[in-house]
Amino acid sequence: MTKLADQERRSAPTPSGEVGLLIAREVDPGHEADFERWARGILTAAAAFPGHLGYGLFRPNGPGEPWFLVHRFRDAEAHARWDDSEERAAWFDRADGHHREVDRRRLSGIEGWFVPPGRSVQAAPPRWKMTLTAVLGIFPISLFAGTVLQPLLGDLPLLVRTALIAVLFSSLMSYAVMPGLTKALGRWLYR
Template identity: 50%
Template sequence: MAVVEGVGAGAGEHGEQGEQGEEVTLFVARRVDSGYEESFEAWARGILGAAAAHPGNLGTGLLRPAGAGDPWHLLLHFRDAEAFRAWQSSPARAACFARVDGHHVEVARRELHGMEGWFATTPTGARRTPPARWKMAVASTVAIAPLTLTVNLLLAPHLAGLPVAVRTLLLAPLISILMTYLALPAVTRLLRRWLFPA
C-alpha cells in the first residue's frame, strides 16, 4: 500500500506515486483551535470546492471531529496521479493556503492509491487501514456482480437498438455511481468483520 504520513503544512506534499492510472485518495487531518471551528469549516469548504472544480477530481468530503479536540479530516479523490500532482501545484490550491488564518494546522496525511481509498473510512468517517488487496477484489466482485446483472436485465433490453459505444457510455456512469454510493458501502458493512478483523 502506498501510504504517506506527514506532520506540518508541507510534510509529505507529493508523496509516493502509485501505479500509472490508479486513482488517488488523499486524507488530510487538521487540528483546529477552539473557537475557530466555523472559520475553518468555511476555509475547508472553499478549498474542497476548488478541488472539486479541478480537472480529474472525482469527489471531496469533510469529516467533522469524532470528539472534542480531535482533528477534522478533508478527503480529496482524483482520477490518477497526474491529476493529483496538477492539483497540488495549482494556483487555486495555493490561493486557498494563502488564506490560512493560523488557527488550524495539518497534523497527518495519508495518500492511498487505487481501490484502497474506497475502503479507507468507516460509515461514520473514522479512518482505518484498508484490507488486503485480494479481499478488496472479492468485496468489489460481490458488490458489482449483482449490480451489473440487474442493470443488464432491466435497462439493457431498452437500449438494444443503440450502438455498443453509446450503451457503454450510458451504463458505465450509472453502474459507477450505484457501485460507489450503494453497492460497495452495503457490501463493506456486510463483510465488515471479514474485511477488518479485530
C-alpha cells in the same frame, strides 16, 4: 520519517495515473466557520492548478470529529505541482492554528470504496480482500444490468446504453453497494 510521510510513500497511482487525497483535519470548537472559509479557499486555489480534477469538503458527523478534504489530480506530477507550490504554502501560512491534520490517505484505485462511513481514515485492507469484496458487489449489479436493463434499453444506441449502465453501475457501487458491504464485512476486512 513521519507516519504521514511514510503512508504517502506507500501509495501507488491507479493504472489511469489518477491520484486522490483524503485529508482529515481536527478543528478547535468555535473555529468551524473560519476553518470552512480557509478550506474552501485552499480547495479553490488547488482547483486552478493544471491537472486538478475536482475537490470536496465534508463536515464532521458530530462534534469533535474531523472534517474531510478531498482532492483529485490527473497524475502524480499534477499533485506534486500543487503540493510543492508557493500558493499552497501561502495558504498554510494563513492558517490560524485552530485546525490540524490528523490523517491523510492517498487513494489509488478502489481503496476509496473501503473508507468506512463515519470512521476515521485508516489503512486500506489487503488488496485481495478489496478485490473479493468488489466482486461481491459487482456480481449482482452485472446480473441486474444484463438481465433487466439490457432488454429495456435494447433500442437505444450502443454508446447511450453503455453510458446509462456505467452511470448506474458507478453510482450503485459508490453510494449503495460498497458502503453496505464495507459495513457488513468490516470485521473481516480490517482484521
